[in-house]
Amino acid sequence: MSTVSVVILGAGTMGTNIALDLARAGYRPQVAEVDAEQRNRSREYARAGARFMHSNGLTDVNGEKLAERVTYAESPEQALPTAEWVIEVVPEDLAVKHRVLAEAEKLAPPTAVISSNTSSILPSKLAAAMQHPERFLATHFWNPAHLLPLVEVVPHAGTKQEVIDRVVKLLADAGKHPILLKREIAGFLGNRLAFALQREAMDLVAQGVATPEDIDAVAALGFGRRMPISGIFGTADLGGLDVYRAICDELFPELCSDRAAPAKLRELVEQGKLGVKSGAGWRIYSTAEIEKLQQALSEELVRHAQRDQADQTRGAAAQHTMILDSRNDASLRRMKQGQG
Ligand SMILES: NC(=O)c1ccc[n+]([C@@H]2O[C@H](COP(=O)([O-])OP(=O)(O)OC[C@H]3O[C@@H](n4cnc5c(N)ncnc54)[C@H](O)[C@@H]3O)[C@@H](O)[C@H]2O)c1
DSSP states (O other): OOOOOEEEEOOSHHHHHHHHHHHHTTOOOEEEOSOHHHHHHHHHHHHHHHHHHHHTTSOSSOHHHHHHTOEEESSHHHHGGGOSEEEEOOOSOHHHHHHHHHHHHHHSOTTOEEEEOOSSSOHHHHHTTOSOGGGEEEEEEOSSTTTOOEEEEEEOTTOOHHHHHHHHHHHHHTTOEEEEOSSOOTTTTHHHHHHHHHHHHHHHHHTTSOOHHHHHHHHHHTHHHHHHHHTTHHHHHHHOHHHHHHHHHHHGGGSOOOSSOOHHHHHHHHTTOOBGGGTBSSSBOOHHHHHHHHHHHHHHHHHHHHHHHHHHHTTOOOOTTOSSOTTSHHHHHHHHTTOO
8 A cells, every 4th residue: 555645636537537546556545626516426436437447357455445545625725735746637727727736836745746637738838837846747647547557757847857756656656657758748749649640530531532430440450450569660660661761751741731620620510519429520429339339448448457457466567568668678778879
């Protein structure tokens, strides 16, 4: 059981899942949520999530006991005075985050580290409102945080090295797979890569080259199958860099370089076609199809999480699904040679 006092600010989708995940790792996170109804929803969700984790073999602790590790506070004032690690998980709104972070640094002990789960705001922009930005950085958990191991750790230029090291260790001790960026950049790593693919896929639909269904099939049945094993650079190395150079020269001039959301996406949003939550988006969904999709995704994520859990139980460095771990010998050799 970890004795580190973690305070999570915000019990929405992400705050609740992060709390559940840290509880599974042996922490006793305190969650501060200002909305009473949301506190109750989060409590229920955490209970259901804890039962789900136990019944799928992701923890030995029974659901009720696991959920009890997460406690709730009505306000940041109540929770922060004992915090050693504060994770801000309030809505993605700069003004709200500035207010919450300013309050966090006032109320938390001066030795506490403070991180934000922001998906898109640069840590330096968030830190601009802080008196002590040196103890702040972003820790971007992916949704659902209790099933996905990745956390992007994004310091700003003024984050102290000792704060970075501490947060990376806290995350690794919690069974996460922290990836530390060498500098901040919009979209961090995951969203930059994912949205490069989104942009090209939407452009292919706009050009009438293929349907969204065909494009999803290409992803699922082709390069998507290799991705969890060899990733992006491993796939290129397997294919041969001479081949990749030729393809880059031929293809790059043809790829989409749009600087804003495409017309079709704007049109769908204006028509209220927001995806599964409104029954239609790029595709039209029946209720049964939505359930089937969600169920299949959940089963696949659980299957991966069970494998991660087995790795950790064996005491092996968590490899997750990548065969070549980001911290493997070759990466270390490259770093020593000053190549990365
Ligand atoms: N939802 C996702 O898929 C996802 C994934 C990765 C990162 N994120 C990021 O995580 C953050 C939270 O996202 P979310 O989807 O959980 O949002 P959400 O709206 O579901 O939850 C935010 C919660 O913060 C609470 N809150 C607001 N002000 C507060 C305060 N002063 N003190 C305590 N609680 C307060 C709100 O009542 C709400 O319950 C955002 O920065 C978002 O960009 C979201």
